[in-house]
Amino acid sequence: xxxxxxxxxxxxxxxxxxxxxxxxxxxxxxxxxxxxxxxxxxxxxxxxxxxxxxxxxxxxxxxxxxxxxxxxxxxxxxxxxxxxxxxxxxxxxxxxxxxxxxxxxxxxxxxxxxxxxxxxxxxxxxxxxxxxxxxxxxxxxxxxxxxxxxxxxxxxxxxxxxxxxxxxxxxxxxxxxxxxxxxxxxxxxxxxxxxxxxxxxxxxxxxxxxxxxxxxxxxxxxxxxxxxxxxxxxxxxxxxxxxxxxxxxxxxxxxxxxxxxxxxxxxxxxxxxxxxxxxxxxxxxxxxxxxxxxxxxxxxxxxxxxxxxxxxxxxxxxxxxxxxxxxxxxxxxxxxxxxxxxxxxxxxxxxxxxxxxxxxxxxxxxxxxxxxxxxxxxxxxxxxxxxxxxxxxxxxxxxxxxxxxxxxxxxxxxxxxxxxxxxxxxxxxxxxxxxxxxxxxxxxxxxxxxxxxxxxxxxxxxxxxxxxxxxxxxxxxxxxxxxxxxxxxxxxxxxxxxxxxxxxxxxxxxxxxxxxxxxxxxxxxxxxxxxxxxx
Numbered sequence: 001x002x003x004x005x006x007x008x009x010x011x012x013x014x015x016x017x018x019x020x021x022x023x024x025x026x027x028x029x030x031x032x033x034x035x036x037x038x039x040x041x042x043x044x045x046x047x048x049x050x051x052x053x054x055x056x057x058x059x060x061x062x063x064x065x066x067x068x069x070x071x072x073x074x075x076x077x078x079x080x081x082x083x084x085x086x087x088x089x090x091x092x093x094x095x096x097x098x099x100x101x102x103x104x105x106x107x108x109x110x111x112x113x114x115x116x117x118x119x120x121x122x123x124x125x126x127x128x129x130x131x132x133x134x135x136x137x138x139x140x141x142x143x144x145x146x147x148x149x150x151x152x153x154x155x156x157x158x159x160x161x162x163x164x165x166x167x168x169x170x171x172x173x174x175x176x177x178x179x180x181x182x183x184x185x186x187x188x189x190x191x192x193x194x195x196x197x198x199x200x201x202x203x204x205x206x207x208x209x210x211x212x213x214x215x216x217x218x219x220x221x222x223x224x225x226x227x228x229x230x231x232x233x234x235x236x237x238x239x240x241x242x243x244x245x246x247x248x249x250x251x252x253x254x255x256x257x258x259x260x261x262x263x264x265x266x267x268x269x270x271x272x273x274x275x276x277x278x279x280x281x282x283x284x285x286x287x288x289x290x291x292x293x294x295x296x297x298x299x300x301x302x303x304x305x306x307x308x309x310x311x312x313x314x315x316x317x318x319x320x321x322x323x324x325x326x327x328x329x330x331x332x333x334x335x336x337x338x339x340x341x342x343x344x345x346x347x348x349x350x351x352x353x354x355x356x357x358x359x360x361x362x363x364x365x366x367x368x369x370x371x372x373x374x375x376x377x378x379x380x381x382x383x384x385x386x387x388x389x390x391x392x393x394x395x396x397x398x399x400x401x402x403x404x405x406x407x408x409x410x411x412x413x414x415x416x417x418x419x420x421x422x423x424x425x426x427x428x429x430x431x432x433x434x435x436x437x438x439x440x441x442x443x444x445x446x447x448x449x450x451x452x453x454x455x456x457x458x459x460x461x462x463x464x465x466x467x468x469x470x471x472x473x474x475x476x477x478x479x480x481x482x483x484x485x486x487x488x489x490x491x492x493x494x495x496x497x498x499x500x501x502x503x504x505x506x507x508x509x510x511x512x513x514x515x516x517x518x519x520x521x522x523x524x525x526x527x528x529x530x531x532x533x534x535x
Contacts, residue, residue, distance in 0.1 A: 021053035035059040036068065043072045046080035052087045064093050066103075073108040078118040089125060096127055103133050110142045116154045129158045135215065136166030144184060145203045147177030152184070162188040167215055168202060168242070175202045197226065197234045216248040223257035223273075230266050239276045246277040255296075259284045262293035262309060265302030270309065280314040292318060295348065301383070303354040310360060318345045346370075346378070350391075353383025359390060368394040375401075379408040385419040388412075398427045405436040413441040414448050418497055422465045431506040438512035445497050446518035446530040472503040494529040508534055 028038055035054060042050040054060055069088070073081065085105075089095055095105035106127040109118045119139075123129060132138050140160040143151040152172075156162065162184045165171055173184040174191050193199045201222050219242055226234035235257070238244070249256070258278045261269040270293075274280060283290035291299075294314040297306040310316070319342045346366040349357040362368050368391055371377055379396045382388040388408075392398060399407055409429040412420040421441075425431060432440050439447075502508065508518055522530035 021050055022057055025050070025053060025057065025059070029059075035061075039068075040072065040075075043076050043084040044080060046077075046083035048083050048087050051084055052091075055087065055091045062092070064088065069093065069095070069105065070103075070108050073105060073118075074112045078113055078115060081118055082121050085121075085125070095122065095125065096131060104128070104131050104139075106131065106139045107133060107137070107142060110139045110146065110148065110151055114148060114150075116150050119151055119154055123158055129155055129160045130164065132164065132166075135218070136164075136168075138164055138166075138172070140164070140172045141166060141170075141175065144172040144176035144180045147179050149179050149183060152180045156183065165190055170202045175199065194237075195233055197229070197231050198237055201234065201238070216245050219244055220248060220257065224255060224260050227257045227260035227266065227269050227273075228264065230264055230269065232266070232268050232272075235269050235272055239272060244276055246273075246279065255284045256282060258282060258293045259291070259296050262302065262305050263296040263300050265297060265300070265305040267305055267308050270305060270312075274312055280309055280312045294318065294345070298345065298349045298352045298354050298357060301352045301354060303356045306349065306354050306357040307360055310357070316345045316361075316364075318348065319343070347381070350378045350387055351381050351383055353387065355384065355386040355390070358387055362390075362394065369396060372402075375403045376406075377408065379424075380406075380411045382408070382412070382417070382420050384417075385423045388420045388423045392423075392427055398424055398429050399433065401433075405434065407433050407435075407441075409433070409441045410435055410439070410444055413497055413501070414444040416448075416497070418500065419465075421497065421500060422469065425500065425504050426465055431501050431504050432510060434510070434512070438514070440506065440510055440512075440518070442498065442501050442506045442508060442510070442518045443512055443516075443521050445494060445501060446522035446527055446534065447525045448494070448527070469500055469503065494527060495533055498530055498533050502533075 025038060029035070039051065039054055039060060042054070072084070076084070085095070104122075104127050106119060106122045106129070109122055113119070129140075130138055138160065140152065140155045140162065141164075143155060162172055169191055171188050171190045173181060173186075173188045174193060176184060193202065204222070219238060223235060223238055223244070226238070255263075256278075258270065258273045258280070259282075261273060280293060283292045284296075292315065294306060294309045294316070295318050296302075297309060343351075344366075346358065346361045346368075349361060358368075368378060377391070377396050377400050379388060379391045379398070379400070380402070382391060398409075401407055407429065409421060409424045409431065410433070411417075412424060421429075431442070434440055511517055512521075516524075517534075519531065519534040521527075522534060
C-alpha cells in the first residue's frame with residue numbers, strides 16, 4: 001500500500017491543476033489512505049501543491065500536532081523538506097516552538113540532519129538561532145554535542161551564543177564532541193566534565209523532550225539509571241551538584257532510585273540516597289499495588305542491603321500475594337505453590353535466601369514456627385542451607401508434613417535446593433516419605449528436568465556435607481555428572497540431586513498412587529539424566 005501510495009503521489013506531482021490534486025487525494029482516501037498519511041507522503045515527495053490542496057480541502061486536523069512535524073523533519077530528505085515546509089508554515093504552523101518542550105523545527109533539524117541545507121532554510125524562515133527549549137538547550141548545544149561541525153560553523157556565523165547555559169549549567173563547549181570543541185571559544189567552558197557517565201547525563205538532557213516542570217523528573221530518572229548501573233560516581237555527582245526533591249514523582253516513574261539501589265544491593269548508593277532525604281518507606285508504584293525498597297532487596301536476595309534498610313527505619317509492614325509463584329508438581333498432579341496465604345517480610349526473606357535478615361527479624365519478634373493454612377512451615381521455603389539450619393535450630397521439625405502430606409524435602413528437591421536437601425537429610429529427613437499423591441522426593445526429582453544449580457561447584461566442594469555425599473556416591477558406585485570443576489548451569493543438576501537421595505536410601509521402586517515409579521516419571525517428563533541413572 002505504501003509503495004502504491006507513493007508512486008501515485010509522484011504521478012500526481014506532475015499535474016499542476018489544483019482540481020486534479022483534489023481528485024487524486026479523494027481517490028487515495030477511497031483506497032484507505034488517511035489525510036495524515038497523504039501529508040507525510042506529499043512531504044516525502046516535496047509536493048507543495050499537494051500539501052496546499054490538503055489544507056484547502058480542510059482535511060487536516062488543525063493545528064498540526066508537534067509530533068507530526070517532528071516526524072516529517074526526521075524521516076524526509078532535506079531537499080524535499082525545503083519544498084514541503086513553506087505551505088505548512090503559510091497555513092499557520094509555528095515552527096519556532098514545537099509543543100510544551102519548546103523544541104523548534106531548528107532543534108529537530110540539528111538532531112536529525114547532518115548538512116546545513118535545511119538549517120539555513122529554517123533560519124531564513126524565522127527560526128531564532130538562540131531559541132532555547134524549556135530545559136535551556138539551544139541548537140548550538142545539540143550541534144556541538146552531536147559532533148556536527150558544519151552545523152556548528154553555520155550557527156556561529158548566524159549569531160549563535162556559545163556562552164549560553166542550559167538549566168543544568170552546561171555550555172555548548174562543556175558537552176561538545178572533540179571535532180566541534182575546537183570551533184567554540186575556550187573561555188565559553190562553564191563546567192569540566194569529569195567522567196563518561198556525566199557526559200552522557202549532560203547530553204541526554206539536551207537531546208530529550210523534557211517539559212519545564214520536569215527538571216526534577218529528569219534528575220530522578222538519571223539517579224534511577226545510575227543506581228541500576230551501580231554508578232556511585234554519577235549518583236554522588238547529581239546529589240552534590242543539583243537540588244534534588246526526594247519526594248518528587250512523575251506519572252511515568254515506576255521504581256525510583258532507592259528501589260533500584262536496593263534491588264541491586266548497592267549499600268553505598270542506598271546510603272547516599274538516604275542521606276539526601278530519600279524515604280526508606282517509599283513504595284514504588286507497580287501494576288498491582290506498590291513495592292518498597294526493602295521488598296526489592298529481599299526479593300532479590302540482597303541480604304546486606306535489606307538489613308541496612310531495616311536499620312535505617314524501613315517499614316516492615318510488607319504483604320505479598322502468591323499469585324505469581326508458579327506450580328508444584330506432586331507425582332504428576334499440580335497445585336498452587338508455594339504459599340497459599342499472603343506473605344509477610346519474614347516469608348519473603350526466607351524465600352529470598354536472606355540469612356542475616358531472617359535472623360534479624362526473628363530476633364525482633366517474628367515467629368520462625370509459623371505455618372501456612374496448608375500447614376507448611378518456613379522450612380519448606382528455605383532459600384539456602386544456612387536458613388534451613390537456623391530454622392531447625394529454632395525448633396522447626398524436619399519431617400513435618402503439610403495437609404498434602406509433603407515435607408520440606410519434597411519442596412527442596414523439586415525446587416533444586418541441593419544444599420538445603422543435604423541439610424534436611426543430614427538432620428534426619430525421610431527420603432521415602434510420600435505425599436498425598438504417593439510421590440516421594442525421588443518422584444519429584446525424576447519429574448523435574450529443569451532443576452537449577454543454586455550454588456557454584458567450588459562452594460559445594462568446600463561443604464563437608466557435600467564431601468561426604470561424594471564419598472558415599474563413590475562407594476555405592478553411583479556416577480554423578482558435575483562433580484568436577486567443569487560443573488556449570490543445569491548440566492548434572494538432576495543427577496546430583498538424585499544421587500543424593502539414592503545414596504541416602506531412596507527406594508527407586510516405590511510407586512505413586514497412579515502406579516508409577518520414579519523411572520516412569522523421568523521417561524514421561526523427558527528427564528534424560530534421571531533416566532540414565534535409574535535404568
